[in-house]
Amino acid sequence: MSNVSQQQYREILVSLTQGVLTITFNRPHKKNAMNLALVNEVMAVFSDIADDTSVRAVVICGSEGNFCAGGDISDMHSEASNKETKQQAIWHFNRSFGRMITQVNHAPQVVITQLEGAVLGGGLGLACVSDIAIAHQGAVFAMPETGLGVVPAQIAPFVVTRIGLTQARRLALLGERVGAAQSQALGIVHFVCESQEALQAQLNEVLKQVQRGAPQANANTKALMLKVGTVELETLLDEAAALFNQALASDEGKEGTQAFMQKRNPSWCE
Numbered sequence: 001m002s003n004v005s006q007q008q009y010r011e012i013l014v015s016l017t018q019g020v021l022t023i024t025f026n027r028p029h030k031k032n033a034m035n036l037a038l039v040n041e042v043m044a045v046f047s048d049i050a051d052d053t054s055v056r057a058v059v060i061c062g063s064e065g066n067f068c069a070g071g072d073i074s075d076m077h078s079e080a081s082n083k084e085t086k087q088q089a090i091w092h093f094n095r096s097f098g099r100m101i102t103q104v105n106h107a108p109q110v111v112i113t114q115l116e117g118a119v120l121g122g123g124l125g126l127a128c129v130s131d132i133a134i135a136h137q138g139a140v141f142a143m144p145e146t147g148l149g150v151v152p153a154q155i156a157p158f159v160v161t162r163i164g165l166t167q168a169r170r171l172a173l174l175g176e177r178v179g180a181a182q183s184q185a186l187g188i189v190h191f192v193c194e195s196q197e198a199l200q201a202q203l204n205e206v207l208k209q210v211q212r213g214a215p216q217a218n219a220n221t222k223a224l225m226l227k228v229g230t231v232e233l234e235t236l237l238d239e240a241a242a243l244f245n246q247a248l249a250s251d252e253g254k255e256g257t258q259a260f261m262q263k264r265n266p267s268w269c270e
Contacts, residue, residue, distance in 0.1 A: 070121025125155030
C-alpha cells in the first residue's frame with residue numbers, strides 16, 4: 001500500500017480515504033495555474049500509486065473555487081537567465097506537462113475531475129483525460145492559447161480525442177469560453193451540478209459506483225479502450241479475447257462469478 005498521502009508537497013494537497021486519493025491543486029493566488037513543481041508533484045503521486053490496487057479512484061480538484069487556469073507562464077520564464085536557457089526551460093516545462101497528462105490518462109485507477117471556476121488550457125486538458133468529469137454550473141472552459149500568441153501544444157491531441165476534431169478546432173481557434181452545460185453537450189463533462197452540495201453529492205454517487213468494478217478489471221478495461229484507433233482492430237480483438245480469458249481465471253473473475261451465483265456483493269464492494 002502506498003504512503004503517498006503522508007508525503008510532503010509544496011503545490012498540491014493529497015489525502016487518502018477509503019481507497020479514494022484526492023489531489024487538490026493548491027495555488028489559489030494563481031487560480032491554480034500549474035508551475036513545474038506542481039506538475040512534478042502530480043507525476044510523483046501517480047507514479048507512487050501505479051501498482052497500488054488499494055487506491056480505487058483519484059479525484060483531482062482545485063482549491064478556493066477554481067480548478068486550474070492552465071500553465072503558469074511567469075514561472076516558465078523565472079528560472080531562465082538568458083535566451084537559450086529560457087527556451088530550454090519553456091520546452092522542458094511544456095513537455096513535462098505533456099508527460100503528466102499522459103500519465104493521468106493511462107492511470108489504472110478511475111480518475112475523476114471535480115471542475116469549478118476556471119478550467120482553462122491545461123486544466124481543460126486534464127478534464128479531457130479524466131474518466132469522469134463533474135462540473136459546477138458556473139465553471140468556465142476555454143483554450144485561450146492562441147490569444148496569447150502560443151499553441152495548445154500538449155493538450156490538443158487529448159481534446160481532439162475527447163470531443164472530435166471539428167469541435168476542438170472551434171475551441172482552439174476561436175478561444176471561445178463555454179459554460180458547463182455546453183461543455184457537457186460537447187462531451188467534455190459528464191455531470192453538471194447547480195450547487196457545491198450537489199457537486200459533492202454527485203461525486204459521492206460516482207465513487208459509490210466505482211466500487212462496483214473490480215480494480216484490475218477496471219484497469220484492464222481502461223487500457224483496452226485507450227488502444228482503440230492505435231492498434232489494428234483484429235489484433236486488438238485478439239488481445240481483448242486473451243484478456244477476457246485471463247480475467248475470468250483470475251481471483252477477481254472467480255470471486256465475481258461466485259458472488260453472482262451466491263447473490264451477494266463481491267469482496268471489492270465491501
